[in-house]
Amino acid sequence: MDITQLHYFIVAAEQEHMTRASEILDLSQSALSRSITSLEKELGVPLFDRKNRKVLLNRYGKVFLKDAKKIVGQVEISKSNLSQLIHPDFGNISISFVHSLGLNYIPSLLKEFQLANPGHTITLNEDKAPLIVKDLLTNESDLGFATQYQSFSDLDYNPIFKEKIVLIASSQHRFSQMKHIQLEEIVQENFIHYNADTELRKLIDSIFLEYNVDIHIAYDGLEINSIIGLVSSNMGIALVPESVVQNxxxxxxxxxxDVTIDRTIYLIHKKEGYMSKAVLFFKDFIFSYHKK
Incomplete structure (x- = not known):
């Protein structure tokens, strides 16, 4: 049983005449008869009472006609929904990004995009880099913004920008009066640190290890919003991407x-996965955005 068979059955049931139904369907009468006979055989009951070329729904056919119309109608709704999702002018775009990009970069990018393209809907998901990769591989997201913490052969990584990781302190902290410091000067301060499984935590810890700096972690296991809040309240210092503290x-x-720390952000997507016109349009916009 398929949608075409159901469509043929509905037309025949409404016309109650095989010749008229075949003309409407632009189908030979024999092909229409074979389709309906095959459907009846699969269902195990006759759907029509036949007399010459006239066909009248029996009680089984009347019950099945209601269900067939619901099924075909739902398929048409689903086709329409999918068409809207992939439409280049007002389709849906699903993106995932690491938490630190949500404070400035993603809002700025989307604001400029939607000012010029107000018809698109965008589904957003904030997560850690490994989970963003999982979303991309399972088609939960169209595009991802993250560091390249690990290379997967099924994914395409496009570097879009590099940013500095900077030391921040409250305007009330003693460091705020200094023009600059050496990395080793932070060892006596309360350090506010990321969740252990974030890529920023791993990057920063690798720098401390390389320079043999033993920090005092006062607050641990946090995401970027909490880190900014604690620093703002003069509860300690932190290393963060420069873009998150612009405002x-x-x-x-x-x-x-004595040290420069930076990270590269990649636009990531599946190499072989389907990409709608709406997503392709947004992807091109991202590259243009970074050429300015």
């Missing part, structure tokens, strides 16, 4: 003279 007047960036 905080009570937080100061203190340059570190």
């Amino acid at each position: 905080f007047n009570d937080i100061k960036i203190i340059p570190i003279l």
Whole structure:
């Protein structure tokens, strides 16, 4: 049984005449008869009482006609929904991104995109890099923004920008009065740190290990919003991506003279996966956005 068979059955039932039904369907009468006979055989009951070329629904056919119309109607609704999702002018785009991009980068990117393209709907998901990769591999997201913590052969990684990881402190902290510091000067301070399984935590810990710096972690296991809040309240210092503190007047960036820390953000998607016109359009916009 398939949708075509159901459509043929509905037309024949409504016309109650095989010749008229075959003309409407632009189908030979014999092909229409074979389709309906096959459907009846699969269902195990006759759907029509036949007399010459006239066909009248019997009680089984009347019950099945209601269900067939519901099924065909639902398929048409689903086709329409999918068409809207992939439409280049007002389709849906699903993106995942690491938490630290949600404070500035993603809002700025989406604001500019939707000012020019208000018809699109965008589904957002904040997560850690490994879970973003999982969403991409299982087609839960169309595009991902994250660091390349691990390379997967099924994914395409496009570097879109590099940003500095900077030391921040409250405007009330003693560091805020300094023009710069050495990395080793932070060892006496309360350090506010990320969740252990985030890529920023791993990057920063690798720098501390390389420079043999033993920090005092006062608050641990946090995401970027909590870290910014604690620093703003002068509860300690932290290393964060530079973009996340662009709009905080009570937080100061203190340059570190003896080390430069940065990370690269990639636009990630499946190599072989289907990509709608709406997603392709947004992907092109992202590359243009970074060429400005």
